[in-house]
Every structure is written in C-alpha cells, then in structure tokens.
Amino acid sequence: MPERLSTSLEYGVESLLDHGVMKFPKAGLLATSESRSWNGIAAELRAHPAGEIPDICAQQTEITFAVHGSAGGSVQRRGNGQLQITPSRTGTIWLCPSGIQEDHIRITENIPEVLHVYLPPSQLDIRSESTSHRPEFGEAFYRAGLEDEFVRQICLRIVAELREETSGGALLMEHLAMALTAHLFDLSDRASRSAPRSPETGALDRRRLRRVCDYIETHWDSELSIADLASVACLSRYHFSRAFTAATGETPGRYIGRRRLEHAAELLRRTDISLTDIAALCCFSSQTAFAKAFRRRFQQTPGAFRRRVRA
Template sequence: MTSLYDHGAQKFPDAGLLASSLGRGWGGLAAELRTHPACDIPDICSRQTEITFAVRGTGGGMVERRGNGRFQATPSRSGALWLCPKGVNEDQIRLTEAIPEVLHVYIPDDQIDALSGLASRPVAFDENIYRAGLEDEFVRQICVRILGELREETAGGSLLMEHLASVLVTHISGSYTDHCIEKRGGGIVGALDQRRLKRVQDYIEDNLETDLTVAEIASVACLSRYHFARAFRTAVGESPNSYIGSRRINRALSLLSSSEMSLVEIAFVCRFSSQAAFARAFRRQLGKTPGEYRRSR
C-alpha cells in the first residue's frame, strides 16, 4: 500500500497534505486529503487508479487536464468528481485557482483483479473511464464516508474501508466499463460495446465542426437511430446530443485558450446557432461566460 502514497507525493509536489490514511491499516484503498495551490501540475503517467473529490472547492476556478490526448475542463466547485485510471499519461493538469480541500482516493490493482475473478472476463479500468465532472452521487457519498473516517478514525474503520473499496470498484466497473452491459456468459442487455463506442466517439471528435445528427452517428455504429440512442445513453450516461454539446464546449475551451478567434467565430466553428446560444450553453456547463473564461486566462 505504500506505493499508493508515493504516487500522491510524486503527482502533487506543491500540494499540502492535510490528512492521510497511511499507518491506519486500511485495506482495499488509500486516501489523502490535500490542499492545492493554483498551479500547473507536472506531467505524469498515472501509476494508480485515482478518484478525486473536491471537498471544498472554488467559486469560479477550473481544473483543466489532458490524459492520453483527451482534454477536459471542469469547474473546481465543491462536490466535483474526477476519475483517472492507472496508465493514463496526463501531460497537462492546470488549476486556475487554489482549491482548499481535495480528497484523493487511490485504488490498488488487487481490488480490480479480485473483481475480474468474479466476472466473465477480465475487468479493464482503461482510458475509456478517464472522466471529469462526474455526476455520480453514489461515488460522491462513498467519498464523503471515506473523508469522515479519515478525519475521525473509528474502531471498525479498516474493515469498513475494505468493504467500501469493493463496492466502489464494482460500481465503477458496472457504470463506466463495458461490464455494465454483460451478464455472465456475455449476453448483451442494452448498451454499446466498447469497440463501437470508441468508433462513435472518435467520429464525433473528428466532426465536431459539422452539423452532426443522431442518424448519421447511428450509421457509424451500424444501428438504427432509435436503438443507437438508447444504447449510447446506457453506455455513456447521457444522450448523444448532450454528449456532442459537451464535446463542443470542450473544443470551444481549447480555442478560447489557444487562438485569437473572436467569440462569434468560435460559436460558428463549434456549430452554435448564435453567440448568445454559445454563451448560454457555456455558462450552463462551466458557470461562467466564454468572455469571462478567456479573461481569466
């Protein structure tokens, strides 16, 4: 378990350590409570599967990160969740404002291996579960319980943490990997398999500046429009149109940060009907307007 804490110290050299489970005899997971300054975190290849929970966040700050080429930007407000599997190469992590309290939960390989022994085939926590701004109240409440034990140790804390680790890994596997769509024996029960999902996601990324339709994307997955829409929502947790909207906002973030394009031009490139529609969608997702975001950079 010591290597779990080594990972935290290596990844966050400038972060203050407020509390740690090191030396408490926890089984199944490790946890650290840190305070993070506004900074750029050094490039790192993740050596552990990590869940990050903003205990006390910021009013208008952002966390921008890029793992294996996938850029994500998320408001660092209280309650925000991030998921990073082992093996993802993060070459950009930027905190625009200091975050007072952040819980980092590290999951060792043996927990995932134990779940694989119960599944029809090995469970893969790979780059497909690299997620930011996770809206998952179940994971959030588990993090709250881990935080409570970290702050005030109880007699049964070690046993509880081992149980929570098993529940957490099972939930992540069931919600964010293709194991959520299989029964023992491999019967499909409703979602896109990972091969089709990746093909669809790659197509969306390559065509964000065109007028994408659900029918067009469904043809990439070789499914009817109705079947595709249901299968995509089951696999990803949101509708195709909602997912495309989020990806276009991410594209807009990149353009706001790296180009001199006007807001009107960015709205057009990202296929919003007007600058006003772009601003409304941007504020809804990130809590600030495109102009405010650009000025904060």
C-alpha cells in the first residue's frame, strides 16, 4: 500500500490526494483516482478502523460517503466548535467545506468501505462563470447525515468508476464534479434563501454540436477535457456540459467513451495493432480495463471480436 499519494489536476491543484494521506494515516486504501487523469475532482475508497483521526484544516471541499457502513457504530466529529454525532450506517453522507478546522473525529466501529471525494477550491471558479461573484461554502455547510439522493447517486457512480475504469471515465468524472459542485451550491442557497434558483436550459444548436463532434472525431485518441470541448463550442464549461447532454442525450464523457470503443472495434476489424496499443489509443490505463469496457459494449472480449470479424 503506498505511503504517499500525489496527483496533478487542472485548476492549480497539485495534491488533492495528499489530504487523505494526512487525514487518514491508519485507514486502508482500497482504490484511488491517483493515476486516472481526472480533472477538478479526486476520490479514494478507504477502509476505516475504529479510533481517532488527526486534527486537520481542510483545504478543499470533502464529501464522505459510507459505501459499506457499520451496523451500530457512529462518527463523532467537531469542526469549528460544532459537534456532530452521526450513525455510520451504509449510505450516510458527510460534508466538510474548505477552511473548516476539525479538531476531533472519532470512529466508534470499523467502517469497511468509505468513499472520500475531494473538490478543489478552484472548482468554484467554474461555478462563478454563471454568477456575478465567486461563491463559497460557509461554515453552516459543515453537515452530517445529509439526506440527498442526487449526491448519493453521484457517489455510487464515482465508486463504480474507481472499481472499474471506463473509456470515458475521466470526462464523466469532470462532468460529475461540475454537477456536484452546482448541486451543493443549490443546497447551500436553499439553506440561506427561500427563493429557489431557476435552472438553466437549452441544448447545443446543430452547428456547435457538429463542430464539437468533429473535434472529438479528430482527437478521440487524445486526452480530452470539458474545457477543450467548451472552447470549441464557445461556451463556458458549466453551460457546455448541460447543453451537450440536452442535445445528445449523453454526457460528454459517455459520448466520448462510446466513440472510443467504436473506433477500437474498427481498428480490431481492419488492422493488426496490438490490444495493448489499442487500449492506450483509447486512453485506458491498462489493457485489462479496456477489455472490460469493450466487453460491456460489445458483449465479447476484444480478442474474440477480432477473431470473429476475421473468420
């Protein structure tokens, strides 16, 4: 198990995962996004033993989700003088905004699987593209036992991506980071204001959509980001993701993942390029991850697909 983790993410964040190393020195690391090239978000899946967790002041927003909780245990934590005691059962959600000083965290029973999602402060810059000021989470957003199905489903999707990498996973995670940030601000707004915020709507027009799709077809074998695609569409990152999904019925990550696998199938049909090289072209971190994603898409392994189409 690694002693030290580091990652390089966009938006000026160099070591989101170092937070987990410092905060959870005794927790077992089950999975990490360290080598996944995710932008604007990082995640870890950990096994937490009962005991105390060191004092720390968060430098990024942390969302914690009990994937597999404990039956009768609880988490006791105190941030900026606010004490919270929450059952650590499966599905429990904790929020900790950046700048909160936690001087007491105690886990009363072992928690087998806990997801930690980290959003850097600069993720707020994306949200500020659609507002007149740079928003921030306040101390009141230090919450435990949050009941929110949207956050829960995003956490479950992140867990699934950590456990089994997909072709468009990096793009999907970037999209989810923005959706999660926007949703958390909506929660914060509703807590402080009675008037709900009107959602933004509108799909990409045909001309912009064609331009973006053409760009994806030209660069499908390169690392793509939401920022790249938004620039092609001449939109902000925040508005682009919504508009693209409205126009295609797929998130940018899912669309790119599908097209990469379709290109992979064409390479298997028409060339002798090795499976390892095709996996790399499709931006997978390993041939195993590529084979799993390909099988989900085509119901057979890349090798079996190549043999069948050439028979």
